[in-house]
Amino acid sequence: MTLWLALTAQMLTTSEPTQPPATAPAVPATEPARPPTEPPTPQATEPVGPPPRAPFEFTAQISAGGGALFAPGQPVSGVFALGWRADMLFLRNSPRAFGLGPALAVRVDHFRDVVPSLGLSVLLPVTEAFPVVLTGAFAMRYDGTSWAPGGSARAWFGMRSHNYHSVYALCFGLWAEARVMAQPQSTVDFVAGIDLDLQTLAIPFIALYVELFRRTPAH
Numbered sequence: 001m002t003l004w005l006a007l008t009a010q011m012l013t014t015s016e017p018t019q020p021p022a023t024a025p026a027v028p029a030t031e032p033a034r035p036p037t038e039p040p041t042p043q044a045t046e047p048v049g050p051p052p053r054a055p056f057e058f059t060a061q062i063s064a065g066g067g068a069l070f071a072p073g074q075p076v077s078g079v080f081a082l083g084w085r086a087d088m089l090f091l092r093n094s095p096r097a098f099g100l101g102p103a104l105a106v107r108v109d110h111f112r113d114v115v116p117s118l119g120l121s122v123l124l125p126v127t128e129a130f131p132v133v134l135t136g137a138f139a140m141r142y143d144g145t146s147w148a149p150g151g152s153a154r155a156w157f158g159m160r161s162h163n164y165h166s167v168y169a170l171c172f173g174l175w176a177e178a179r180v181m182a183q184p185q186s187t188v189d190f191v192a193g194i195d196l197d198l199q200t201l202a203i204p205f206i207a208l209y210v211e212l213f214r215r216t217p218a219h
Contacts, residue, residue, distance in 0.1 A: 056101060058167050059160070060086040062201065063107070063175065065193015071185060081191050083107035084198075087121045087133070095162040099123030103135050109189075115141045115179075117152055123160075132157050141181050150181035156195065170197050 063083040068076050084106050089099030103121040108114055119137025126132055133156040141148045158173015176192040 055090060056167060057089045057092040057099065057163070057169050058086070059089075059169050059171050060084070060198040061171065061195040062198055063105075063193055063195050065175070065177075065191050067189055067191030069187055069189040071187045079109055079189050079191055081107050081109050081193065082111075085195070087135075089121060089123055092123070092162065095128035096125045098125060099131075099133075103137065105137065113141055113143050115139050115150075115181075119152070126157075129159055129161065130157065131160050133160075139179060139181070148181050148183055148185070150179060152177055152179040154178075158195065168199060170200060171195065172197055172200075 061084070063081070063085055065081050067079045067081070069079045070076055085103065086105075087101060087103040089101040091097055092099040100120070100122055103119050104117075105119075106114065106116045117137040117139035119135050121133055121135040124132045124134070135152075135154040135156070137152050137154070139150045139152050141150060154175060154177040156173050156175040158171060160171040160173070161169050163169050173195050174192070175195055176190070179189050179191070181187045
């Protein structure tokens with residue numbers, strides 16, 4: 001009897017449903033800590049301003065003038081002169097700076113005598129826009145048959161700009177020139193006139209070319 005009761009108690013114990021063990025609630029995985037954001041590093045910017053320019057200043061003009069010619073044993077005669085002139089001045093880093101550099105010119109007297117010259121010009125900044133330019137040059141005169149050496153001295157006064165962005169400077173002014181020529185006939189002449197900037201004179205022709213050939217048709 002006692003054995004039967006023990007077996008019955010054992011069967012009742014094993015027949016009871018077992019509950020699964022309690023599990024702990026899942027803990028969400030924590031994200032790794034992010035480093036603090038740093039402000040973007042400012043990039044170096046290039047300085048804003050005009051591009052570096054060449055260390056010289058260039059001008060070109062056409063000239064017209066008249067004066068008097070003196071020759072030994074002959075009466076004084078008049079002179080009509082046309083010419084082209086250009087100079088390249090160094091040391092001009094501001095409108096009030098001095099300038100020094102070579103000058104090249106070609107003068108034609110009476111549409112007959114051709115006189116090229118090469119010399120040195122000095123710019124004296126009287127004001128920022130109105131300097132004085134002095135030029136001494138060696139010249140050669142060709143009268144159609146022979147060449148004769150000589151020299152000239154020229155003084156110019158007028159408006160001359162200073163270009164901070166390019167090498168070309170506009171100029172308009174008055175000039176006076178004294179010239180001595182040697183053999184075959186020694187002569188001395190004094191001529192005065194006006195210089196007109198070559199680039200300014202070319203603007204109407206450039207505008208006409210753009211109007212006739214380069215203009216984009218309107219749509």
